[in-house]
Amino acid sequence: MEDSVDRHVAVWAKELDWMDPVKEQIVARLAVLARYLQQTRRDALDTDGLSHGQFKILLMLRRQGPPYESSPSHLADLLGLTRGALSARLGPIEDAGLIVRTHESGDRRRVRVRLTDAGRTAFERHAASEEAGESALLSALSAAERETLADLLRTLVLAAETGPDATAPAPPAPRRSRSAGR
Numbered sequence: 001m002e003d004s005v006d007r008h009v010a011v012w013a014k015e016l017d018w019m020d021p022v023k024e025q026i027v028a029r030l031a032v033l034a035r036y037l038q039q040t041r042r043d044a045l046d047t048d049g050l051s052h053g054q055f056k057i058l059l060m061l062r063r064q065g066p067p068y069e070s071s072p073s074h075l076a077d078l079l080g081l082t083r084g085a086l087s088a089r090l091g092p093i094e095d096a097g098l099i100v101r102t103h104e105s106g107d108r109r110r111v112r113v114r115l116t117d118a119g120r121t122a123f124e125r126h127a128a129s130e131e132a133g134e135s136a137l138l139s140a141l142s143a144a145e146r147e148t149l150a151d152l153l154r155t156l157v158l159a160a161e162t163g164p165d166a167t168a169p170a171p172p173a174p175r176r177s178r179s180a181g182r
Contacts, residue, residue, distance in 0.1 A: 008028055009021050009024050009028070036137065044133065048125060050122065053089050054089065054093050057075065057099070058093070058126075061119070062123050068120065069113060069114035071110070090113060098115070099115055099119050100113075102114060
């Protein structure tokens with residue numbers, strides 16, 4: 001059975017004699033799957049009424065384990081946000097009852113952000129929506145095929161996380177625009 005990537009590679013294989021068609025099939029299929037998964041996540045967020053940023057806050061609080069709380073500065077660090085950007089994101093989800101901000105006893109300057117029961121429910125509902133979409137996609141594979149795919153993808157992720165192979169040629173240096181130095 002032919003997919004869109006097969007058609008894409010067939011066209012470019014005629015035009016680019018240096019192109020490795022197997023590499024192109026792999027990379028193009030990974031890109032198609034990444035777009036598919038991004039769209040299913042966006043659809044789940046739209047259904048749940050959460051923005052991506054709001055869900056990430058709920059996710060990071062849930063990841064902390066019981067009692068599902070954190071200091072704002074630690075939460076900002078986890079999310080790669082400034083304290084001000086985090087504060088702006090916390091307001092609407094606090095108003096929605098998904099989190100509460102409390103002060104530590106004896107020191108009003110020390111604030112904790114805690115996931116509420118409603119926040120845990122919203123997180124679980126969204127995580128279950130994502131799980132359903134991902135499971136539907138992977139249902140095209142047998143259990144053994146999923147294991148094999150997971151192992152192969154681990155190998156690629158490890159290669160990406162550890163950097164280029166020492167024997168591989170270095171990628172070309174990025175080109176600077178003429179206006180970059182101005």
